Amino acid sequence: MDQQAMNPPPDRRVAVRVTKDALRRIRSGHPWLFDRSIVSFSHDGAPGDLAIVFDDRRAFVGVGLLDPASPIRVRLLHVGKPKSIDAAFWADKIEVAAAGRAVLVDTQHDDAPTTGYRLINGENDGFGGLIVDRYGMVLVLKVYSAAWLPHLPVLVELLAMQPGVEAVVFRSSRNTAAAARGQGLADGRVLVGAIADPVLFTENGLVFEAATRTGQKTGHFLDQRENRWLVGERSRGSSVLDVFSCTGGFATHAAAGGASSVQLVDLNPYALEAARRNLGHNAERADVGRCSVETTTGDAFAVLERLVRERRSYGVVVIDPPSFASRADQTVGAIRAYRRLTDLAVRLVEPGGWFFQASCSSRVDRDTFVETVGNVAAGLGRPLQDALVTGHALDHPVTFPEGAYLKAVLARV
Numbered sequence: 001m002d003q004q005a006m007n008p009p010p011d012r013r014v015a016v017r018v019t020k021d022a023l024r025r026i027r028s029g030h031p032w033l034f035d036r037s038i039v040s041f042s043h044d045g046a047p048g049d050l051a052i053v054f055d056d057r058r059a060f061v062g063v064g065l066l067d068p069a070s071p072i073r074v075r076l077l078h079v080g081k082p083k084s085i086d087a088a089f090w091a092d093k094i095e096v097a098a099a100g101r102a103v104l105v106d107t108q109h110d111d112a113p114t115t116g117y118r119l120i121n122g123e124n125d126g127f128g129g130l131i132v133d134r135y136g137m138v139l140v141l142k143v144y145s146a147a148w149l150p151h152l153p154v155l156v157e158l159l160a161m162q163p164g165v166e167a168v169v170f171r172s173s174r175n176t177a178a179a180a181r182g183q184g185l186a187d188g189r190v191l192v193g194a195i196a197d198p199v200l201f202t203e204n205g206l207v208f209e210a211a212t213r214t215g216q217k218t219g220h221f222l223d224q225r226e227n228r229w230l231v232g233e234r235s236r237g238s239s240v241l242d243v244f245s246c247t248g249g250f251a252t253h254a255a256a257g258g259a260s261s262v263q264l265v266d267l268n269p270y271a272l273e274a275a276r277r278n279l280g281h282n283a284e285r286a287d288v289g290r291c292s293v294e295t296t297t298g299d300a301f302a303v304l305e306r307l308v309r310e311r312r313s314y315g316v317v318v319i320d321p322p323s324f325a326s327r328a329d330q331t332v333g334a335i336r337a338y339r340r341l342t343d344l345a346v347r348l349v350e351p352g353g354w355f356f357q358a359s360c361s362s363r364v365d366r367d368t369f370v371e372t373v374g375n376v377a378a379g380l381g382r383p384l385q386d387a388l389v390t391g392h393a394l395d396h397p398v399t400f401p402e403g404a405y406l407k408a409v410l411a412r413v
């Protein structure tokens with residue numbers, strides 16, 4: 001491992017007392033302590049210090065990582081009996097996370113193996129603010145809290161010991177990039193091994209590339225894998241419109257599923273270039289080779305409006321926008337945007353064709369989203385039929401309410 005930039009983990013602790021409400025919440029498994037829930041700290045701490053939470057009788061409640069710059073002041077690692085946070089603790093947690101994915105890697109879709117999946121899903125796997133995605137032999141570790149930076153040497157060493165892993169790439173989120181750079185950890189730095197980006201991996205038996213050092217998130221939107229499979233299964237003989245396509249996960253599954261044509265729409269021209277390459281990686285499949293491909297760079301709303309004006313129609317329409325609401329005050333605007341997208345997209349589906357719409361806005365709950373989409377479709381005289389409502393796949397477990405962000409509707413209209 002390239003240890004040069006990383007300091008050894010600190011053995012620094014801060015004692016924390018919290019409100020009664022917060023005690024109740026963390027004892028029932030919630031992984032966050034907000035700044036407003038903190039009654040007192042023993043002293044000012046640094047990012048990554050172990051925050052030991054005590055109750056009024058000075059009994060141990062739990063331990064987490066301190067992030068003084070974040071409203072989520074402490075991300076809990078463990079609640080219950082006192083426990084050492086050492087290499088053995090991290091190793092156990094990584095093993096549990098890996099075991100939870102084994103079924104997916106070994107058995108799902110027998111002839112269509114998957115080597116790209118989320119190995120560690122943040123707080124849902126007990127690693128609040130840390131994501132690890134696996135693309136074949138390469139792990140991409142992304143931090144969403146500077147609290148992880150001092151703990152990386154031990155974590156990276158353990159992750160690199162996972163069977164078959166040859167390289168580990170570091171990624172930082174927007175809010176952690178400056179702190180990480182300050183420690184020599186530039187976004188995209190290769191910490192273990194060497195890689196030739198983009199990295200090739202398989203998803204449901206199809207070959208994709210992930211720009212692990214520069215791509216959005218960690219290089220691929222892994223959370224839509226199962227939905228792509230479902231869309232692929234419904235695409236034979238159809239023209240397919242993939243809106244907010246990014247690197248073409250849906251379009252590639254549709255092509256492999258026998259779509260006659262795929263049209264991809266995204267604002268990002270580089271993502272569309274990668275999408276063409278992804279289709280190309282699978283061109284030896286007869287179905288993909290036969291499928292015609294069109295890409296459109298532009299704002300999805302404007303493109304959809306134009307397609308409606310042109311009275312275009314498709315056998316399958318896929319709508320997978322970015323998050324529209326990460327804060328409560330954005331919820332109303334997000335629902336308005338979903339309504340608009342449903343209205344435009346359903347008009348573009350041939351009668352009896354398939355319509356798919358997803359939401360990754362954590363502030364819009366599943367019922368509200370499904371009701372919004374259903375009402376708009378019904379209002380157009382195109383009620384949802386044979387509807388499937390999907391959520392998180394096995395490698396994106398959800399263990400607390402805020403962890404649930406993905407929901408999607410797939411239906412005939």
Ligand SMILES: C[S@@+](CC[C@H](N)C(=O)[O-])C[C@H]1O[C@@H](n2cnc3c(N)ncnc32)[C@H](O)[C@@H]1O
Pocket residue numbers: 220221224243244245246247248249250265266267268271298299300301320321322323360
């Ligand atoms: C959640 S990702 C889509 C993931 C993709 N469907 C897949 O399967 O990998 C959202 C995508 O929307 C694109 N995007 C964001 N705003 C957009 C807009 N107004 N019009 C078109 N594309 C947009 C982003 O570039 C990004 O690629």
